[in-house]
């Protein structure tokens with residue numbers, strides 16, 4: 001039997017009440033996504049009748065009650081005010097990664113013909129956003145996961161950037177031989193034994209865990225910066241990894257090392273300008 005939007009909202013809120021922190025808001029977001037509507041529609045159509053037996057809706061409710069992220073149900077995610085395709089093959093882009101884009105844009109000349117390499121492309125959001133802002137740059141986006149690369153490929157094609165962003169499957173920079181002007185990465189940086197919220201179990205584990213301590217991949221990338229004489233490296237990191245990055249860089253010649261914070265004022269990443277003289 002059809003139910004009004006208001007009734008359905010209450011019903012889904014009830015089902016989500018033991019699962020998520022803000023069940024009413026989550027139920028609203030689920031219904032808005034399901035109806036392909038916006039908040040205004042949701043508020044002004046509370047008495048509209050909806051078929052509450054529609055299999056896709058029932059499936060979404062069921063999956064959401066298991067705390068599966070909404071983005072994986074809708075296959076849509078918003079990042080830096082743009083919409084991207086997403087599925088379980090790639091990490092759901094996080095808002096704090098928008099700051100990584102801003103940091104890169106601060107330290108390059110937008111007109112320069114740069115070769116930019118991204119390690120850990122995931123859904124491709126970083127290379128895509130940078131390609132949109134740096135019209136003369138060419139990108140190589142590497143990921144170890146073929147499933148992530150297929151999500152990235154889909155997004156890169158949707159933005160018409162296949163001629164400027166080349167995807168490669170590989171371990172860090174193993175598949176990159178060209179001279180790199182800028183290295184950018186949001187690598188996995190969580191420690192292997194960290195206890196995580198249950199919804200993170202739906203995301204690719206090799207996108208989250210960076211090793212026993214957590215910063216192992218960041219250290220390997222720092223080594224690459226000096227072996228390959230890469231001038232600039234911009235990297236996201238865990239809130240507690242600033243000291244270990246500083247310590248690791250002690251033996252290396254640094255022109256500048258600047259850390260940036262996220263909106264909650266936690267350390268979230270750094271921009272390293274290396275001194276290769």
Ligand SMILES: C[S@@+](CC[C@H](N)C(=O)[O-])C[C@H]1O[C@@H](n2cnc3c(N)ncnc32)[C@H](O)[C@@H]1O
Pocket residue numbers: 090091092093094097119120121122123124125126142143144145148170171172186187188189204206207208
């Ligand atoms: C934290 S996710 C970042 C995804 C995306 N760039 C973003 O910011 O949303 C890290 C990505 O690194 C990839 N990855 C993990 N280990 C890797 C390695 N050794 N070499 C290349 N990519 C790796 C994972 O598959 C995952 O897609």
